[in-house]
Amino acid sequence: MDHIDLKGMAFFGYHGDEPEETKLGQRFYIDVEMDLDLSRVGETDALEDSVNYVAVYEIVKKRAEGGPYKLLERLAGVINTDIMENFPPVTKVITTVHKPGSPIPGILDDVSVTLCKERK
Template structure:
């Protein structure tokens, strides 16, 4: 009999900014805009804590670079598609047991005053297309 499940540890990277050309309107593709992404990585960090070795954990600097590249390259129509792409990046390391990806689109083409458009997706390994 095993003991209770250990809740995952969490690494969060907040506010990854990039200039992208995502959107359904021609002007969004032509002019582009800033997107801001937060990622949450669930994993067990005990091995890394014991070894004090970067090889035993997720290198969040590399993840941030990959997320930034996803923001700035290969435009898509929907932020839902971009979020799935980033979730796949986050789950590429088999130590990551879950992720949450939040995309902020503060310059979305909305005709009324607003602060931000935000989409958050939560995924586990095997749940991305």
Template structure:
């Protein structure tokens, strides 16, 4: 299966359990692998036969910044829903949502969650 890949899309948002996370916000990094049949797009240079990267980024940015959630697991799930709702060609989606500046009192590269679903595994 072919894949569209977006790595480390930066979105500023207000998710987390700590009150300062909801008040001050922080940068989140979103990486996606979206499986789809891209053969028609590749053969015919037809943008309508693929997933427009700019539109994928817009949908992800809108989802991440539109609400405040305690858990990044919820944010990642909402991104999955947004991809499947807006892009009918998406067969499966793998998402890695990173929180590089999680206030945990320890130095770390990032804390994150990874979810992977196929179209039939999620209600949209």
């Protein structure tokens, strides 16, 4: 299956379960992978035969800068649902939300959650 990826999208949001997270906010990085058949657009070079990357980015931005959501799982889930509802050619979407500033009392580079949604 062919796929389109948008990687390393950065947003400032107020997601988290701790009160400080919803007041101060922090950066979130989001990756989206979409499976779809790109054979037609490979021949036609027509945007209407593909998925508009800008429109996908705007969906992710709206959710990442909106909310807030307590859990990364919820943020990834609503992004997946929005993409599937708005882009019928997408057969599967995988969204990873990275939260490098997670309030964990230890040394780590990143916390991330990945959710997958497939068309039935």
